[in-house]
Amino acid sequence: MSSSQPNQTGPAPPPLVRPVEIPGRGRALIASGPIKPGQIVLTDSPLLLYPSSLSSLPSFCSRCFRLLPSQPLPCSTCHVARFCSVRCLSHSHPPLLCHALPSLLSVPSSSPDLLFLLSAYSLPSSSLLQLHSLHSHLNLPNELIQTLHSQLCSLIPPNLIPVNFNYETTASILSKEKVNSFCLMNPRSGTNGDVEEIGVRAYGIYLSASLFNHDCLPNACRFDYVDDPNRENNTEFTFRALHEIAEGSEVCISYVRATRGFRQRQRMLMEDYGFRCECDRCKIESQWKENQGDEEIGGDENGEEEMEEMEGEGEGEGEEDEEGQMEMTEEEDDADFPHQYFFLRYVCECGGTLAPLPPLHGGASSDLMECNMCGTVKKDEFGNSGGA
Numbered sequence: 001m002s003s004s005q006p007n008q009t010g011p012a013p014p015p016l017v018r019p020v021e022i023p024g025r026g027r028a029l030i031a032s033g034p035i036k037p038g039q040i041v042l043t044d045s046p047l048l049l050y051p052s053s054l055s056s057l058p059s060f061c062s063r064c065f066r067l068l069p070s071q072p073l074p075c076s077t078c079h080v081a082r083f084c085s086v087r088c089l090s091h092s093h094p095p096l097l098c099h100a101l102p103s104l105l106s107v108p109s110s111s112p113d114l115l116f117l118l119s120a121y122s123l124p125s126s127s128l129l130q131l132h133s134l135h136s137h138l139n140l141p142n143e144l145i146q147t148l149h150s151q152l153c154s155l156i157p158p159n160l161i162p163v164n165f166n167y168e169t170t171a172s173i174l175s176k177e178k179v180n181s182f183c184l185m186n187p188r189s190g191t192n193g194d195v196e197e198i199g200v201r202a203y204g205i206y207l208s209a210s211l212f213n214h215d216c217l218p219n220a221c222r223f224d225y226v227d228d229p230n231r232e233n234n235t236e237f238t239f240r241a242l243h244e245i246a247e248g249s250e251v252c253i254s255y256v257r258a259t260r261g262f263r264q265r266q267r268m269l270m271e272d273y274g275f276r277c278e279c280d281r282c283k284i285e286s287q288w289k290e291n292q293g294d295e296e297i298g299g300d301e302n303g304e305e306e307m308e309e310m311e312g313e314g315e316g317e318g319e320e321d322e323e324g325q326m327e328m329t330e331e332e333d334d335a336d337f338p339h340q341y342f343f344l345r346y347v348c349e350c351g352g353t354l355a356p357l358p359p360l361h362g363g364a365s366s367d368l369m370e371c372n373m374c375g376t377v378k379k380d381e382f383g384n385s386g387g388a
C-alpha cells in the first residue's frame with residue numbers, strides 16, 4: 001500500500017492507513033496515526049484498467065486513457081487501439097484484448113464484462129492472484145458466465161490460452177468486477193473551462209483503494225486528475241481526509257453520492273455491494289416517517305447507471321429521480337438532521353465532495369476546499385475547526 005504527501009522528497013513517509021479485519025465489515029482501512037484535514041491518506045495506481053466500451057477506443061489512449069492527441073500512435077498489432085505517446089505505445093495494452101479487438105469490432109455491442117475478462121486474463125499470474133484476493137459477494141447467473149466464457153473461448157487462440165483458463169476461474173474473476181471497480185470519468189470541465197460530456201472512459205481495479213469500506217458520511221474522498229498535463233500518471237487516484245481522523249478510526253469513502261436519499265442509498269448498496277448500511281446517518285434517516293414501512297427500499301428505476309464513488313461518482317447529473325433525492329420533510333428540523341453540517345461544509349453545489357487541499361508546508365491545514373467532481377476550489381467558510 002502506498003501513501004504519500006505531494007512534492008515530498010527523501011524516504012517515503014509511513015503509510016497513514018493500514019488494513020484490519022472488522023467483524024461484519026470485512027477488511028477495512030484504519031488510520032495508523034492522527035490524520036489532518038486534507039492529508040492524502042492513500043495514493044493508488046491500477047492493477048488493471050479496461051475500456052468502458054469499444055466506442056471509447058478512438059478517443060482515448062488505450063494505455064493511460066488520456067484524451068488522444070490529433071496524431072495518435074496506432075497499435076502495430078491490432079491497429080485498433082491508439083496511444084498518446086511513445087511511452088504508452090511501448091507499454092502497449094492487454095495482449096488478449098489486443099488480439100480480440102479486431103473481431104470484437106464486428107460485434108460493437110460487446111459488453112464491458114468481456115473487455116474486463118480479456119484484460120484480467122492478460123495479467124501475469126501473480127497479479128491475477130491479487131485480483132482473486134479481492135472481496136466479492138455476487139452470485140452471478142450461470143447463463144451470463146457461460147455466455148461470456150464461450151465468447152472468450154472463441155476469441156482466445158490456442159497459443160494464448162492463459163493458465164487456469166476455465167469456467168470456474170472466469171466466474172471468480174467476474175465476481176470481483178462490480179464490487180471493486182472504479183470508473184475513470186471524463187473531467188467535469190474541459191481544458192478551456194467548458195463543460196464536457198460526462199461519461200466513463202475506463203474502469204479500473206485499484207487493489208489498496210478497494211479496501212475502503214463505505215459510509216454515508218465519509219471522512220475521505222477520491223480525487224483523480226484525468227487529462228491534467230502536469231501529472232505524469234493519468235490513472236493514479238489520491239484519497240484525502242475531509243477532516244481530522246483519530247488514530248485507529250476507520251477511513252471510509254462513500255460508494256454513492258451523498259445527496260441520495262436513504263432508500264435509494266440502501267437499495268444501491270444492497271444491489272451492487274451486498275450489504276445493508278447501518279452507519280450513523282442511515283440509523284437516523286431510517287427513523288424518518290417517509291422511510292418507515294415495509295415497501296421494498298428503492299424508487300429509482302435508473303439506479304443501474306448510477307455507479308458512483310467506487311465507480312466514479314458522477315454519472316447522470318441532473319437526471320436524478322426526485323424521489324431518490326435526500327429531501328427533508330417539513331417535520332424534520334435541525335434536531336433530526338445532525339448531518340446538516342456535513343452537507344453545508346463538504347457537499348459541493350454540483351453534488352461532488354469538498355475536501356481541504358493538502359496541509360501546507362509546516363503542517364498547517366489549508367483553508368481551501370476542492371471539489372472532487374467539478375474541481376472548484378473555494379475558501380472553507382467553516383474554518384479549520386477540525387471536526388466532522
Ligand SMILES: C[S@@+](CC[C@H](N)C(=O)[O-])C[C@H]1O[C@@H](n2cnc3c(N)ncnc32)[C@H](O)[C@@H]1O
Nearest residue numbers: 024025026027135179210211212213214273275
Ligand atoms: C470494495 S469492498 C471493501 C473491502 C471489503 N470490506 C473487503 O473485505 O475486502 C466492498 C465490500 O465491503 C463490505 N462493506 C463496505 N462497506 C461496508 C459497510 N459500511 N458495512 C458493511 N459492509 C461493508 C461489503 O461487503 C462490500 O461489498
